[in-house]
Amino acid sequence: TGKVCGINITENMQQAEKLPKTIFTPATKAASGDHDENIDYEKTCSLIGEELANDVRNIAIKIYERAAHYAQERGIIIADTKFEFGLDSNNQVTLMDEVLTPDSSRFWPEKSYRVGMSPPSYDKQYVRDWLETQDWNKQAPAPTLPKTVIDETSNKYREALEKITGKKINNLCYLGYPSFLLKG
Secondary structure, rough: OOOOOOOOOOOOOOOOOOOOOOOOHHHHHHHHOOOOOOOOOHHHHHHHHHHHHHHHHHHHHHHHHHHHHHOOOOOEEEEOOOOOOOOOOOEEEEEEOOOOOOOOOEEHHHHHHHOOOOOOOOOOOHHHHHHHHHOOOOOOOOOOOHHHHHHHHHHHHHHHHHHHHOOOOEEEEEEEHHHOOOOO
């Protein structure tokens, strides 16, 4: 349609080409087991109110842009990400769930990035690609992942984490956060 979440996208863009500016692409939880549903900003306002929608949009863009800059300085492009927000007991916007991980973000190694092709990635795309080669109806239960796919996915996650943090990671249960997330 040339649009995502009601936002017009620049015509004639190529695969993996960077958008001219960061966009906010809201989604809402679908019924259990279904995919999330992309919605436009107007629908977001109708669901949670214009002031709260504006706050969430501004916070999401600020976090993404800060994280993308931080990661790019370390050789990783954060092509996109997903944030989940809620309200705490004081009705303050709260970022929840995991944030900026290979499960919620699309991480590309900058050194192999090329416009017009699907870049290799440090995220769960490797698992998705393997699943696409399997004969199944995309309904639960999914095929059992072979150890090689699990190991390669772990290696990709570890490599991304080490690039972003600058630390050697032996255990993927690392709980540290880059300092940019803890400031401001």
